[in-house]
Amino acid sequence: MISMRIVLAILVVAALAPVGGQQDTTVYLTLDQAPARLFPGAQIERKEVISTHEFHEKLEAKLGRVKPTVWEHQYETFTARQGSAVLGYAVVVDEIGKVNPFTLIVSATPDFAVRDVALMVYREPRGGEITQKRFLAQYKGKRSSDPIRLDRDIVGIAGATLSVHGANRAVHKALAVLELVYR
Numbered sequence: 001m002i003s004m005r006i007v008l009a010i011l012v013v014a015a016l017a018p019v020g021g022q023q024d025t026t027v028y029l030t031l032d033q034a035p036a037r038l039f040p041g042a043q044i045e046r047k048e049v050i051s052t053h054e055f056h057e058k059l060e061a062k063l064g065r066v067k068p069t070v071w072e073h074q075y076e077t078f079t080a081r082q083g084s085a086v087l088g089y090a091v092v093v094d095e096i097g098k099v100n101p102f103t104l105i106v107s108a109t110p111d112f113a114v115r116d117v118a119l120m121v122y123r124e125p126r127g128g129e130i131t132q133k134r135f136l137a138q139y140k141g142k143r144s145s146d147p148i149r150l151d152r153d154i155v156g157i158a159g160a161t162l163s164v165h166g167a168n169r170a171v172h173k174a175l176a177v178l179e180l181v182y183r
Contacts, residue, residue: 028131029105029120031076035090038107038116039080042087049075049181062144062176069096069169075177078107086110089178095170097124098162106139106174112183114142117171127163136167144175 029037035044049055051073059070072094080087090107100123107115117139119131129135138154148168150156156164 034105035078042080045079095166097166114139127160129157130163
C-alpha cells in the first residue's frame with residue numbers, strides 16, 4: 001500500500017511541473033531576429049536609449065495611471081525604413097508576468113499606433129499562451145491613449161490572467177517609450 005507521504009510528494013511534484021512541457025525560459029526571438037520579423041525586408045536602424053533619471057521620470061509621467069514596472073537601464077529601439085520612407089518604430093521592453101519578467105518587442109506605425117507585437121522571451125512555467133499570434137493581434141491599432149484593459153479592450157486567456165495584464169502594461173510602456181524617443 002502506498003503511504004500518504006508518497007501520494008503527497010507525487011501531488012506536489014505534479015503541481016510544480018511545467019504544463020505542456022513548457023520550460024521556465026523559452027526564447028522565441030533574438031534581438032537580431034525580432035525587428036526583422038516585425039518589418040520584413042526593411043532597413044533597420046538600431047538606437048540604444050539610456051534610461052536616465054530624467055527619461056525615467058518623463059516615462060512614468062507619460063504612463064500616468066498605467067503602472068508598468070519601469071526598471072530597464074536602457075531600451076533597444078529600432079527605426080524601419082523602406083528607402084527614405086519611415087515604416088515605423090519598435091522597442092524591446094520587459095514586464096512582469098506572475099513572478100518573472102518576459103521580454104517582448106512592440107512595433108508602431110509612424111503615427112505611433114501598434115503595428116505588431118511579438119514575444120521574444122518568456123520566463124514562466126505557465127501563461128505562455130500570450131505568445132499566440134491571435135492573442136497578440138488584439139493590440140494592433142492600439143495607441144498610448146487607449147486603456148488596453150482586460151475584458152474591455154483585450155480578450156483574456158484562462159490561466160494566463162497575470163501574463164495578459166503584464167502584456168497590457170508592456171504595450172503601454174513600449175508606446176510611451178517610442179513617443180518619447182521619436183515624437
